[in-house]
């Protein structure tokens with residue numbers, strides 16, 4: 001681990017030009033770390049295809065942040081999608097519905113995120129997802145700074161609420177410390193995927209949806 005402070009890094013909006021780098025970053029530092037998504041890794045090409053679809057979808061809203069080190073290497077990400085009545089920036093459903101793990105994830109995401117607009121009684125909110133920091137740069141406040149900057153973007157849009165779905169108890173603790181309120185959760189401790197023999201492990205034992213009024 002180096003001794004950089006987060007001020008030395010460049011935080012900037014991601015554009016379509018960052019697509020390939022962002023997909024590779026998400027795949028390595030988020031998808032392979034998050035247990036429900038680890039199930040996808042059985043078929044690497046399909047997994048990267050899904051990562052790419054999610055990243056492309058988020059980049060369209062021009063609200064996702066990448067963090068780069070002094071050599072220009074991407075070291076962190078926070079992808080934000082705008083959710084309105086007309087456009088829901090949720091998990092990409094549909095084309096993989098025959099795959100068992102994907103059905104499970106889709107059901108889980110739908111349970112957690114399907115009716116947020118009504119539950120928050122709003123027409124628009126910004127949802128932060130795929131928050132990840134390269135292991136060499138963790139524990140120095142980069143995730144927290146990404147969350148703060150995402151909130152600034154949400155305020156400017158303007159959105160009344162920031163919403164996050166935290167699947168690690170590190171991020172759950174982080175969001176609670178930053179004033180986020182728990183809305184609902186799904187506990188997947190003990191969930192066993194019969195197709196791939198995968199069991200979620202700490203720190204990923206539940207998904208919690210939090211919101212913050214901005």
Ligand SMILES: CC(C)(COP(=O)(O)OP(=O)(O)OC[C@H]1O[C@@H](n2cnc3c(N)ncnc32)[C@H](O)[C@@H]1OP(=O)(O)O)[C@@H](O)C(=O)NCCC(=O)NCCS
Nearest residue numbers: 033132133138139140141142143144166167168170173174
């Ligand atoms: C979770 C993750 C994004 C945190 O990034 P980070 O830059 O290291 O986080 P920060 O330094 O900004 O810390 C933010 C808060 O998270 C919590 N936290 C982060 N890492 C932690 C750890 N290893 N143990 C305990 N708490 C931790 C702390 O509450 C911390 O605040 P504090 O330092 O004031 O106590 C990073 O560990 C990661 O990329 N993990 C793999 C992908 C992932 O799980 N993403 C989240 C899915 S929702």
